[in-house]
Amino acid sequence: MMEEVPTSVLSDHPCHLGEGPTYDATTDTAWWFDIREGLLFEAQLGGGGVRVHALGRMASALGRIDAERQLIIAEDGLYVRELAHGTMTLLCPLEAHNPTTRSNDARVHQSGTFWIGTMGRKAEPEAGAIYAFHRGKISLLFPRISIPNSICFSPDGAIGYFADSARAVLYAVPLNPGTGLPRGEPEVLLRHTGIGGLDGSVCDADGQIWNACWGAGRIDVYSPQGERLRSLSVPARQASCPAFVGPDLSRLLVTSAWQDMDTATRAADPQAGHTFLLKASARGRAEPDVKLA
Numbered sequence: 001m002m003e004e005v006p007t008s009v010l011s012d013h014p015c016h017l018g019e020g021p022t023y024d025a026t027t028d029t030a031w032w033f034d035i036r037e038g039l040l041f042e043a044q045l046g047g048g049g050v051r052v053h054a055l056g057r058m059a060s061a062l063g064r065i066d067a068e069r070q071l072i073i074a075e076d077g078l079y080v081r082e083l084a085h086g087t088m089t090l091l092c093p094l095e096a097h098n099p100t101t102r103s104n105d106a107r108v109h110q111s112g113t114f115w116i117g118t119m120g121r122k123a124e125p126e127a128g129a130i131y132a133f134h135r136g137k138i139s140l141l142f143p144r145i146s147i148p149n150s151i152c153f154s155p156d157g158a159i160g161y162f163a164d165s166a167r168a169v170l171y172a173v174p175l176n177p178g179t180g181l182p183r184g185e186p187e188v189l190l191r192h193t194g195i196g197g198l199d200g201s202v203c204d205a206d207g208q209i210w211n212a213c214w215g216a217g218r219i220d221v222y223s224p225q226g227e228r229l230r231s232l233s234v235p236a237r238q239a240s241c242p243a244f245v246g247p248d249l250s251r252l253l254v255t256s257a258w259q260d261m262d263t264a265t266r267a268a269d270p271q272a273g274h275t276f277l278l279k280a281s282a283r284g285r286a287e288p289d290v291k292l293a
Contacts, residue, residue, distance in 0.1 A: 002218060003232045006279040010043055010253065011050045014273030018255030019200065020061035020073075020106065021243035021275075025286045030245050031070075032255050032275060035060050035102070040072075041275070045245060053086055061106035063114055063290030071133075071290045073116050075102040078133060080292075091292070094118070094131065094138060101127055105149045105200055105241070109180030110157040112291030115141070117148025123166065130162055132181060136293040141182060150201035150211060153180070154224065155285060161189065161209060163198040170198055170211075170226070190226035200241025200255075205283040212239040212254060219254060219278070232278060236271045244284025245277070252280040 016036035023030050030043045040053040040062075058075040065071055065080070072079040077093040095101045095118050106116040113134040120127030126144040130151070146166035153160050157177035163170045171186035192198050196216025201209050208229065209222040217237045221230040236256035245253045258272040266272055 001231070003230060005232055005281075007233075007235060008277045009271070009274050010045075010277045011041060011275040012271075013041070013050070013052065013275070014258055015039075015255065015275070016273065017240070017257045017259045018273060018275060019104070019240050019257075020059075021200075021241055021253045021255050022062060022064075022287050023243050023245040023249075023253070024064055025247075025249070026067065028247065030243070030253055031062055032241075032243075032253070033060055033062075035104075036259065043275075055088070058102050060103040061116070063106075063108040064287070065290055065292060071114065071292070073103045073106045073114070078114075078116075078138075092133075092138060100124060104128065104147070105151050105162075107151045107153070107202075108288050108290045109153050109160070109175070110288050111178055111180040112288060113180030114290045115151045115160065115162070115180070117145065117151060117162070119145070119147050123147055125166065133290070134179060134181060135291070139181075142186065149199050150209075152201045152203045152209065154203055154207050155205055159224070161201060161203070162186070163201070165198050165214070168192040168197060170201075170209075170222075172224075190222065199239065202242050202244060203285065204244065205249075205285050210242050210252065210280075210282070212241050214238055214240060219252065219280075232280060234276060234278070236274055236276070237269050238272060243287075244282060249284030249286065250280065250282055252278040252282060252284075254278060 015034040021032040061073040076096040079088040118128040130142040150163035172189040173186040174184040196213040199212040199214040201211040
């Protein structure tokens with residue numbers, strides 16, 4: 001059954017493609033992106049409103065390096081961003097030679113390794129891949145991915161999850177907890193059926209997987225065995241990615257999008273693209289810092 005939990009609007013800016021939310025517990029700050037419009041959002045959850053930063057390029061995710069810097073995953077590479085003045089410096093290119101692709105879903109493993117997904121700008125079949133940024137170098141993990149999503153990790157760092165949304169499959173792969181790199185082959189954890197599709201995910205402190213069901217206006221919670229445990233309503237049909245936020249990490253920030261909606265569809269979904277806070281009664285986990293070397 002669909003749960004209706006207390007929900008508020010964190011930002012009513014209608015994101016074309018809201019994605020990549022994360023939370024810096026040291027400053028009580030949430031961050032997320034509008035990929036299509038090249039925007040980065042910054043929200044002080046304790047008060048102070050929402051700031052919007054124009055990046056000048058498509059970007060989809062970030063990891064905290066330290067108190068002064070972030071690592072931004074963008075359409076042509078990885079950039080170090082200085083928080084004080086927003087300056088971005090290219091650290092290393094990623095598929096910069098391929099104008100048909102861009103970055104998509106990404107998340108930092110407990111070891112500091114950053115998993116990064118790429119995809120075709122028009123979702124071309126098998127045009128994307130999943131990479132690992134580990135000890136200053138990028139390596140290819142999984143090629144021929146159409147729409148990489150749901151990158152997240154079990155609390156002990158021993159299992160990685162990812163989806164190819166085009167195939168409606170969520171995979172689980174054994175990892176070296178100390179490096180965040182695979183030590184086996186991916187296996188199918190679940191196949192999504194019914195309305196909507198697998199989009200972004202995050203793991204909680206109990207190992208449950210919280211997935212945004214794109215096109216269905218909900219967050220689905222799965223056990224580590226792939227059993228659906230809960231479904232929480234989101235007031236926008238195209239929910240895209242969740243993140244645990246707040247001092248006790250009990251709330252869920254959820255991004256959404258109006259991508260591919262015509263005028264009539266947007267009118268029927270007036271909060272499409274808004275960013276929400278759900279009182280989910282969750283036990284979240286703080287996101288780890290990314291390690292540059």
